[in-house]
Amino acid sequence: MGVDEHVEIEATDHLVELDNNIKDIIKKRLIDSCGRQGKSFLLGINNVEEGSCFSLVKNLGNMPDADFLRQSVAIAEVLASAQDKRNSIPGGYFILVDARKPDGLPVYIILKAEKQDALSEAENSVRAVQNIFLSPAQKMYKAGIFEQTGVADELTQAHFKAYLFDSQFNNGTRLAEYFYKEFLGLTIEGNCELETKMFYDTFSSTIATVYKNDVETRNECFNLLQAEMNNQERSIDPSEVIRRIVPEGQRDEFISKVGNRFPNPFLKDRQLLQRKLSNKSMYLTSSIRILAPAISFDNDIITISDDENDPTIKIVRIRTQAVNNEEH
16 A cells, blocks of 8 residues: 555543533434434444454443453454545544443444544543534534344344444435445345435436436436336346446446445335435536426426527526416
């Protein structure tokens, strides 16, 4: 990797003692954040190998404080390694919370939040916690939660549920793979609504990239993709969708960028796509488009045609009043 900079962690050497007031505020922020529809998800635990996040987390509840601290550093190192493989991922705070449910079983909460200044606060952990949870200007960005649901002499992923929260998801930003996949070792497979949305978003961004300078094909592919999402088929077979939508010359590129990320068919669930599918965009040039409710294009409220004297000019007509077709 040459002389590139590497991600480094700056760790505290003691546990943070929180008063009841701060505990209550943390609970409220976590409930408010992770309860937001479209931003928190139940995922599968995929990577359970030695040295994975799950392998380091699963026995935290039985550890004395000194071992808990060492293990938390090891988990932070896994995050640093995941970030090291990507460019332009901001640093921030890593916080590991060991909580307990009413039944006494542990819930491990892993937080990554960006900090808003360049000052190091590792020596003042309480202030860091306050900045993340107490200040309205701060925002919790990502959280992974491992909830223990059963007991055994040897704990496995069968004894846990895993949840992901990402505050930036649903704002046009895809889930950060470095965080949920490479760091937490989780998978979206089995979460139909999440798979459907991420497939649509990945397919859309690939269309926009591949056909950046081919407006006609870009519009046609977008229209076909929306039709696939809105049809009555109960499942999505990514390879078949690519074959139906993409012209033959570019299919290999779509298979590489879309098909390889979604190698298996999955059930269609449009719940997270309702807003996007209710709108339709039509590109006029590579950088100019019209975005409006899909019904506006379907019932000729918006029509787009070529100028008969100059095909490089597009004529956009917008009907501002409904036509009364009743006879008088």
